[in-house]
Amino acid sequence: MSNATTKPTPTSTRGSRIAMPSAQAKPLVRKKILLQTKNLKKSYQKGPLQIPVLRGVDFQAREGEITSIIGQSGSGKSTLLHLLGTLDVPDSGEIHFGDLRTDNLSTRQRDYLRNNKFGLIFQFYHLLPELTALENVLTPAMISHGIWKYWRNRKQLRAKAVELLEMVGLGHRLTHRPREMSGGEMQRTAIARALISSPEVLLADEPTGNLDRKTGDEVLGIIKRLNQEQGLTIIMVTHDASIAQEGHSIVRLDEGLVERQGQTSERRG
Amino acid sequence: MYKLMLCLRYLRTRYIALASIISVMLGVATMIVVNAVMSGFSHEMHKRLHGILSDIVMESHSLNGFYGWEEQISAVKKVAGDDIEEMTVTVHVPAMLSIKVRDQWVPRHVTLIGIDDQSYNKVSDFSQYLKHAENRQQVSFDLKEDGYEAEAGSPLRDAGWNHRRMKVAFERELAEEMRRFEILNQTGRMPTEHAPRRTPIGNEEDVAVDEQPSSVIPPFADDPDAPPLPGPKPRSLASGPGETGIGQVDPTRRGEDPFASRRGLPTRGTFDPAVHQATGIILGMGVGSVRQRDAEGQVKDYFMVLPGDDVRLTFPTAENPPKAVSETFTVVDFYESKMNEYDSGFAFVPISRLQSLRYMMHPELGNAISTIQIRLKPGANLNEVTNRLREHFPAETSPYRIQSWKDMQGPLLAAVEMEKTILNILLFLIIGVAGFGILATFYMIVVEKTKDIGILKSLGASGSGIMAIFLSYGLSLGIVGSGVGMVMGLLFVANINRIARVIEMITGREVFDPTIYYFREIPTIVEPVSIAWVVFGAMLIAVLASILPAIRAARLHPVEALRYE
Numbered sequence: 146m147s148n149a150t151t152k153p154t155p156t157s158t159r160g161s162r163i164a165m166p167s168a169q170a171k172p173l174v175r176k177k178i179l180l181q182t183k184n185l186k187k188s189y190q191k192g193p194l195q196i197p198v199l200r201g202v203d204f205q206a207r208e209g210e211i212t213s214i215i216g217q218s219g220s221g222k223s224t225l226l227h228l229l230g231t232l233d234v235p236d237s238g239e240i241h242f243g244d245l246r247t248d249n250l251s252t253r254q255r256d257y258l259r260n261n262k263f264g265l266i267f268q269f270y271h272l273l274p275e276l277t278a279l280e281n282v283l284t285p286a287m288i289s290h291g292i293w294k295y296w297r298n299r300k301q302l303r304a305k306a307v308e309l310l311e312m313v314g315l316g317h318r319l320t321h322r323p324r325e326m327s328g329g330e331m332q333r334t335a336i337a338r339a340l341i342s343s344p345e346v347l348l349a350d351e352p353t354g355n356l357d358r359k360t361g362d363e364v365l366g367i368i369k370r371l372n373q374e375q376g377l378t379i380i381m382v383t384h385d386a387s388i389a390q391e392g393h394s395i396v397r398l399d400e401g402l403v404e405r406q407g408q409t410s411e412r413r414g
Numbered sequence: 415m416y417k418l419m420l421c422l423r424y425l426r427t428r429y430i431a432l433a434s435i436i437s438v439m440l441g442v443a444t445m446i447v448v449n450a451v452m453s454g455f456s457h458e459m460h461k462r463l464h465g466i467l468s469d470i471v472m473e474s475h476s477l478n479g480f481y482g483w484e485e486q487i488s489a490v491k492k493v494a495g496d497d498i499e500e501m502t503v504t505v506h507v508p509a510m511l512s513i514k515v516r517d518q519w520v521p522r523h524v525t526l527i528g529i530d531d532q533s534y535n536k537v538s539d540f541s542q543y544l545k546h547a548e549n550r551q552q553v554s555f556d557l558k559e560d561g562y563e564a565e566a567g568s569p570l571r572d573a574g575w576n577h578r579r580m581k582v583a584f585e586r587e588l589a590e591e592m593r594r595f596e597i598l599n600q601t602g603r604m605p606t607e608h609a610p611r612r613t614p615i616g617n618e619e620d621v622a623v624d625e626q627p628s629s630v631i632p633p634f635a636d637d638p639d640a641p642p643l644p645g646p647k648p649r650s651l652a653s654g655p656g657e658t659g660i661g662q663v664d665p666t667r668r669g670e671d672p673f674a675s676r677r678g679l680p681t682r683g684t685f686d687p688a689v690h691q692a693t694g695i696i697l698g699m700g701v702g703s704v705r706q707r708d709a710e711g712q713v714k715d716y717f718m719v720l721p722g723d724d725v726r727l728t729f730p731t732a733e734n735p736p737k738a739v740s741e742t743f744t745v746v747d748f749y750e751s752k753m754n755e756y757d758s759g760f761a762f763v764p765i766s767r768l769q770s771l772r773y774m775m776h777p778e779l780g781n782a783i784s785t786i787q788i789r790l791k792p793g794a795n796l797n798e799v800t801n802r803l804r805e806h807f808p809a810e811t812s813p814y815r816i817q818s819w820k821d822m823q824g825p826l827l828a829a830v831e832m833e834k835t836i837l838n839i840l841l842f843l844i845i846g847v848a849g850f851g852i853l854a855t856f857y858m859i860v861v862e863k864t865k866d867i868g869i870l871k872s873l874g875a876s877g878s879g880i881m882a883i884f885l886s887y888g889l890s891l892g893i894v895g896s897g898v899g900m901v902m903g904l905l906f907v908a909n910i911n912r913i914a915r916v917i918e919m920i921t922g923r924e925v926f927d928p929t930i931y932y933f934r935e936i937p938t939i940v941e942p943v944s945i946a947w948v949v950f951g952a953m954l955i956a957v958l959a960s961i962l963p964a965i966r967a968a969r970l971h972p973v974e975a976l977r978y979e
Contacts, residue, residue, distance in 0.1 A: 232872055232972045253876060260874020271869045271976065275423040285873045287416035338873075 178241075179208040179378050180229055180346060185238035185248075187224055198224045200401035201238070206346075209376045211369070211392030213409075215383055220398040222382045223350055229380060230263050230348045231255040242346075260289050264339025268351040270331040272323040272338075278330075279319040282306040282338045289342060302341075309337035313367055329360035336367055347371065349381040353388060365391060416870070417879055421886045424859065431891060434855050437848035438895025438952050439902065445841045445948045446903030446940075451910070452834045453944070454937030459830055462753035466760065467819040468502075468537040468787035470800055472807070478732040479505060479774055479782035480813035487786060493806045497794035502533040503783040505768050509729035511701065511761060515718045519726075524701055524761040526729055528768030531555060537789040540762075543749040544696065545570060546721075555694025555764050557746045562721055569717055570748070578691070578722030578744075692724055693767045695743035699750040700758025713934075721745050727761070732772045732782060739771055786814070796820065842951065849955035852891060856884060856963035867967050868975025877968035884967050888960025892953035900949055907938050 182204045188197040198221040206212040206229075214222045227233045228240060231247055240248040247258060259265070272281045286302045287295055295302070310316055313333035323331055332352060339347055349368065353361030369391060371377045381392060389395045390409050397404040425431060472490070474480050483503055491498065505528035512519045531553040535541035541553045545562045548554070557575055564570035597605045702719040719725060724744050730736035743763060751757055765783075769775050774782035790799055800818040809815040820827055860867070867880055906913065914925040914936055926936050 227973050230872075232976075256871075256874045256876045258874075259872060265872050267872075267976065271865070271872070273420075273866050273869060275420065275427055275866075280419070284416055284870070287419065288870070288873055288875045288879065292418065 176207045176209050178205045179243060180380065181205040181241050182225070182229070182235075183239040183241075185225070185228060185240065186236045187221075187228060187233070188236055198401055199228070199235070199238075202398070202401070202403055204229075204396055204403060205406070206378065206380050207394070208378050209372070210394060211372050211379045211381060212394050212396060213381050213383055213389035213392040214396045214398060215386060215389045216398035216404075217384065221401045222384075222398050225398065226348055226350050226380065226382045229346075230265055231258050232265075260285055261342050262345050264336075264342070264344035264347045266332065266335045266339050266347070266349045266352050268354040270323070270328070270335045270355075272331055272334060274323050277320045277322055278310060278315060278326065278334045278337075279303070279306055281323070281334055282310060282341055285338060285342045306337070306341055309340050310334070313337050327360075328356050329363060332356060332360075332364050333367065336364070336371075340371075345378060347377055347379045349379065351382055351384070353383070353385070361388075416875065417883045417886060420870075420883050421890060424863075424883075424887055425890055425894075428859055430855050430858065431887075434848065434852040434891050434956075435895040435898070437851050438845065438892060438956060439899035441841065441845035441848045442896045442899025442948055442952045443903035443906060444844065445838070446900060446945055447906045447910070448837055448841060449834075449944050449948070450903075450907040450938040450940050451936060452830075452837065453939040453941055456827075456830045456834065457939050458937040459753075459826070462751050462756070463823045463826065464539070464819050465543060465751040465753060466538050466540045466749070466756055467822065469790045469796055470788040470803065470816060470818050471822065472786040472788070472803070472812075472814045472816050473506075474784040474814045475809075476813075477507060477730065477736075477784070478734075479784040481776060481779035481782050483783045483786060484780070486807075486814075489807075490786065490788070490803065494799050494802055497790050497799045498788055499791045500533065500536040500789045502530055502537045502787050503765070504529050504534070504785045504787055505765055505772070505774065505782075506784045507729045507768070507772065509727050509761070511697075512726040512728070513702065513719045513723075514725075520718060522701055523759075524698075525759055526727060526768065527760055527762050528765035529553075529762050530765050534762075534787070537787045540749065543751045545748045545750065549696075549747050553696075555696070555746055557691045557694065557722055557744055562747070564715075568715065569720060570715075573720040573722050575722060577720055581723065691722075691744035691746070692742045693744065693763060694746035695725065695727070696747045696749055696762040697725075697745055698757040698760050699748050700754060701761060702745065702748060719745055721747055727763075729772070732774045741771055845952050845955055848895075848952075849959040852888060852956055852959035853962060856888065856960050857966070859887075860884065860963040860967045863967070864970060864975050864978040867970050868972050868978065871970070871972035872976060880970075881964040881968035884960050884964035885957060888956045888964070889953060891960075892956025895956065896949040896952040899952070900945060903945075904940065907940055910938055911935050 182202055185199050185202040185204070186197070187199040188195050190196075202221070202225060204214075204225065214225060216222045224233070228235050228248075231240075231250065235248050238248065239246060242258070242262065247255070250258070272278075273284065276284065283302060283306050286306070290298065290302075307316065307319065310319060313336055315330060315333055315337070318326060318330060318334075323334070326334065332355075336347075336352075347368070352368065353364055356364060365388060368379060368381070372379050379392070381388075383389055392409055394406065394408045396406045472486070480486075487501055487503075490501070507526050507528075509524055509526035511522045511524045511526075513522065514520075529540075535553050541550050544550050544553065545564065546558050547561060547563065548558060557578065560572070560574040560576055562570045562573050594605050597603070697719070699715070703715045703717045705713060705715050708714050722745065724742050726740055726742055728738050728740045731739055749757070749762075766781075769781050769783075776782065790796060796818050797820075800816060800821070803816045807814070807816060870880060871877075917925050
């Protein structure tokens with residue numbers, strides 16, 4: 146990671162030209178880069194057509210920051226997030242998570258990363274409909290723990306899940322199924338689920354995209370609080386520039402390329 | 415952990431899976447019921463087929479039998495003596511049995527078997543099927559006083575000496591009456607003197623025999639067709655019936671061989687047909703009776719002949735060319751192996767009598783016999799011993815051929831076996847169909863759960879973990895389905911006769927007709943091993959059927975699965 150800080154990538158230079166005019170005026174001790182990609186390429190096969198989605202993306206997200214990825218539909222922002230979250234593998238290029246290169250990991254190692262290091266939340270919440278809110282939150286723990294280990298630690302895990310649900314304001318809805326909850330509640334449950342295994346990065350794919358303004362703000366509030374209080378690194382995909390402004394830095398994608406990357410006014414302010 | 419939880423949760427919430435469970439359940443239950451009934455049926459058949467047959471039969475090629483069987487027996491003992499428990503010899507001959515029913519002679523075809531009453535029941539279970547308790551202990555060709563076992567109301571209960579005396583008395587009375595009418599016809603005058611009533615009717619048989627021995631006349635004494643009675647003509651006949659010259663009955667001499675003196679065997683007296691029976695014969699139940707339904711639909715046996723009655727047998731001698739001989743025998747017992755083929759086809763008489771009647775006694779060669787019957791020791795391998803004997807006594811050079819009882823009933827046993835195999839295959843196909851049902855259902859569930867699979871994968875669940883969910887789902891369907899099916903099947907088997915009666919009541923048709931099968935109840939045998947196989951097979955099919963959908967689920971790409979709508 147040290148090379149990233151000493152030798153800025155072309156993207157960051159380009160980004161700083163636009164979004165960081167005052168950065169030079171008020172220099173900051175930038176935190177170290179936690180997630181970054183180098184010349185990341187990904188295309189999808191649709192019949193005989195090969196549709197390039199990412200065409201050499203260089204991206205960086207620093208530890209303890211909220212990095213927003215914005216762009217139009219089809220710009221490749223969700224794909225980038227999936228690649229960062231090891232849900233998918235790139236055609237070429239590199240992804241680094243701390244010191245670990247994640248693009249060429251085995252399936253099992255990627256499963257482990259998703260289970261333990263990354264917390265994922267999605268636009269459509271993606272809760273398991275058969276399980277209650279509490280069980281949904283416990284699912285990653287169940288996946289990481291074997292049956293006996295889970296059984297031995299069930300009280301602590303349950304207590305942690307309840308604590309997380311209380312933190313997102315759902316302490317009273319533990320036994321409710323997803324269909325009995327509102328969109329905001331479901332998204333808050335998803336956040337609690339993403340946090341159960343104490344991840345290092347929270348990857349959020351349009352977390353407010355399916356919510357009304359007020360509920361979206363609540364959810365965003367939780368995310369911001371997580372960043373502020375616990376210093377959790379958050380990478381958030383959104384198409385709403387105003388939401389993106391809430392974070393520390395913004396990466397704008399356009400047609401599979403980073404159009405610019407820079408710090409937000411909040412960061413600067 | 416999540417695998418177990420989701421598997422159970424899916425089991426509880428996907429009612430379509432219930433259809434798979436039911437199909438597995440029905441398949442398993444049917445297989446268990448059919449197997450139990452088929453096993454019961456085949457066991458019962460084996461028992462009955464084997465019933466009056468010995469394990470191995472060395473059967474003469476010709477009807478005339480063979481001599482020198484004593485050497486053959488010692489030769490057999492040398493070859494397979496360690497496996498042989500007991501051996502005996504018999505004479506087989508096809509015969510015509512004539513039964514007098516209401517003054518009509520009814521002929522029936524039987525296989526007449528001459529047996530040694532001392533040793534024959536040691537080589538087969540023949541004696542177990544006899545109707546008299548004493549005969550079951552030790553077969554005897556003596557007519558018993560009474561005590562033939564049968565259901566209440568069956569005339570068999572009144573059979574025996576009592577029946578014989580009553581019948582003879584009746585015939586005597588009738589003959590006397592006929593004689594008086596004859597005189598009336600000839601002279602125009604009714605004879606005034608009435609022959610004294612000689613036969614007391616009642617329960618004083620023993621007294622009657624001792625004090626009024628003249629009351630019993632020999633069977634067929636008035637029958638002009640009856641063959642001459644063997645032995646020196648008794649005084650009673652010489653002086654005509656009704657005279658008082660008949661000696662006291664010596665009960666120990668009943669059934670004594672009248673030919674003993676001719677064969678140079680010691681004899682203690684002269685055969686006295688007036689109060690003795692003719693040579694005893696044991697008939698199959700189906701030979702002497704007809705099983706029918708009465709007006710109320712109850713299955714009943716109608717007897718044409720009872721122990722105590724006489725029958726005529728006509729069969730070929732062992733001469734060249736054979737001649738027919740006829741002889742009177744007294745029915746002394748019935749056997750009922752419940753195997754229709756035997757019960758209506760065999761009659762047993764003492765071997766020495768049959769040999770003498772058929773001229774199978776040679777002054778130099780000894781007696782001829784037609785089969786050597788062998789019973790093996792328990793645990794001996796029937797096929798192995800049979801083959802060993804065949805090897806040593808090839809049919810080409812021996813006067814007999816060697817068959818095991820299974821060979822003799824081969825086609826029937828093979829048919830039952832094949833029936834069972836085919837039924838099992840067909841029924842297993844039913845479970846196979848259930849398996850495809852599971853496959854289709856599972857595919858549906860996997861498609862339906864695509865998004866959930868994506869979610870689980872995004873949370874770090876491995877492909878094998880996802881696969882395990884669906885495999886254990888299939889396994890639990892198999893376990894629940896086959897478990898419930900097993901319980902259902904066993905309950906069905908336990909209550910099969912009650913169920914049959916209910917079906918009878920509803921359809922009005924008898925499920926298991928005892929007039930055909932000779933079974934009053936449906937026989938069932940529950941074989942734990944076959945049940946274990948059925949249950950295991952059903953579970954295996956359920957798991958196999960879930961493999962494909964599980965693989966599909968495991969291979970789903972998380973991103974594509976998440977996007978799936």
